[in-house]
Amino acid sequence: MYFVEFWAKKCKEDMSFCLAQTTPFINSQILSANDFYLRLSKTRVGKKK
Known part of the structure; x- marks a missing residue:
């Protein structure tokens, strides 16, 4: 807390x-978040999300 x-x-x-x-x-x-979402969008399951 300090x-x-x-x-x-x-x-x-x-x-x-x-x-x-x-x-x-x-x-x-x-x-980092943008890189993660970019990598996720390249996967088959990630496109659904």
């Missing part, structure tokens, strides 16, 4: 620091 509180306080005090730390992580998560 970790979450630390980041909440840090982001509240200095949003530019928070964005610099979290933006690359969020972007990599989105890219």
